[in-house]
Amino acid sequence: MDSCFGICGKDWVILASDMAVNRSIFTLKHDEDKIMQLNKFKIVAASGEQTDRYQYCNMMMRNLQLMEFRTGFEPDVESTAQFMRTELATALRKAPFQVNLLIGGFDELDGTAKMYWMDYLGTLQQVTKGAHGYAGYFVNSVLDNNYKKDMTLEEGIAALQKCVLELKTRFIINQPTFIAKIVTKDGVQVMQL
């Protein structure tokens, strides 16, 4: 029941997710950070089975770090997303990871930001806005209405705040807190939505 959504501009990308960990009728935790920072310019918001979420994202982060040590550079966003997809797809017919992901990052070399939507089957698509889980039913239309090409970071944050409001108003599951992470040329910033 994790809510994950995000929006991507020309040189910034924001991913947001809720912070609740629920088990049957209980909320165990209100401050779980479901957006993992992979390296200096990349973040991934994961929704789905909790252990798979942590295990998969951690494995990706460490593999990317190893690549960075070996080659001296962070791979670019597309390579990272494709690599993550390949790992997910390889595991699919052995021991699948039940995680849906939004990958966001900034490419230093050409100064653009990119966002990718990936589901647990290994479907990968570059997008400018997207959502996973039940949140999608509520939030996709809000994102569609508020997105425009070359929008500013502030407009992006405002759009996500409208998404949060929509979820708080209409979604049956109570999600009081949302975390957002922003990637720009200065790296990753964290904010509460």
Place this chain on the structure above:
Amino acid sequence: MASQYDKRTTTFNPDGRLLQVEYAIEHINQDASVVGILAKDGVVLAAEKKEVSKLFVPTRESGKLYKMDDHMLCSVSGVVADANFLIDYGRLFSQQHLYSMHSPIYVEQLVQHLCNYKHQYTQFGSSRPFGVSLMYAGFDRVRGFQLYCSDPSGNYAAYKAHATGKNSVGSITTLKEDYQ
């Protein structure tokens, strides 16, 4: 110089040298020459055409210059059979990277991988080292045009200009004087 320390690739001699590796390099220095030069806007590899019998049918690949991937070339000096194996290995690795990450492998990453593989034959087992010196010319987004050379010991270095094969020492001296 034949001694009891050169029978196995995995032993140092009392002077601290790996004789098998040095013998391999000796072999390479008798092969046809290859010169590589790095320029601002590209890299050039030039290989001497070996004299072969007139009964010889040229193969699709020249035996000296090979395409490793769309963005990388390499040249071979030494045992051609060993080289073929290494190039195939390099091509496989390059394509695996492309499959997994949808982007061309960094030149140095491929060179390192091949060198790590070559190095194994100087430390383990009872197989001789690869008797090949490869020169790699390539381009990637991050470092631009690059030229590398690796030898049977598994060492590699990046160069502005280099030569392997016959008279490589002389060629390198000339390159040092004339390179700008």
